[in-house]
Amino acid sequence: MKAGQLFDCPHCGNNTFLMKEAVMDGWTKKCDILKCSSCGTVIEEIKDDTTKNTDTAKDKQNEKRNALAALFGEEPEDYKATNTDLFNTEKRFCRDCQYRVMNAFRIRCGKHEKDVNPMDDCPDFKPRTEQA
Numbered sequence: 001m002k003a004g005q006l007f008d009c010p011h012c013g014n015n016t017f018l019m020k021e022a023v024m025d026g027w028t029k030k031c032d033i034l035k036c037s038s039c040g041t042v043i044e045e046i047k048d049d050t051t052k053n054t055d056t057a058k059d060k061q062n063e064k065r066n067a068l069a070a071l072f073g074e075e076p077e078d079y080k081a082t083n084t085d086l087f088n089t090e091k092r093f094c095r096d097c098q099y100r101v102m103n104a105f106r107i108r109c110g111k112h113e114k115d116v117n118p119m120d121d122c123p124d125f126k127p128r129t130e131q132a
Ligand SMILES: [Zn+2]
Pocket: 009, 010, 011, 012, 013, 014, 016, 036, 037, 038, 039, 040, 041
């Protein structure tokens, strides 16, 4: 049923139409109700989605926040943090280190004189100054 719809009111028996009215809880709108325009009997409650499912409401809020962030060219906080971590780790990989000595089949570390994996990280890491 919706506002303005004609119906036979079971309370007053008139053929009348539905009025929509907001139910307020202080300053917060709780829900809408449909009332008989003749006698004022509440026929139906229209509950807001937000009161039905809080999780959905939260998701909606997050969505809105992320959409807003995208609008202003900002990445959401979580994504930013992950990206920074990746970046910091990547900078210390043995394959990008200036002590790296490439062989046909393996990578050696010139500093520690041992075989290393390209994705190893090392406390003595020094970034390569030129690409090889
Ligand atoms: Zn009525």
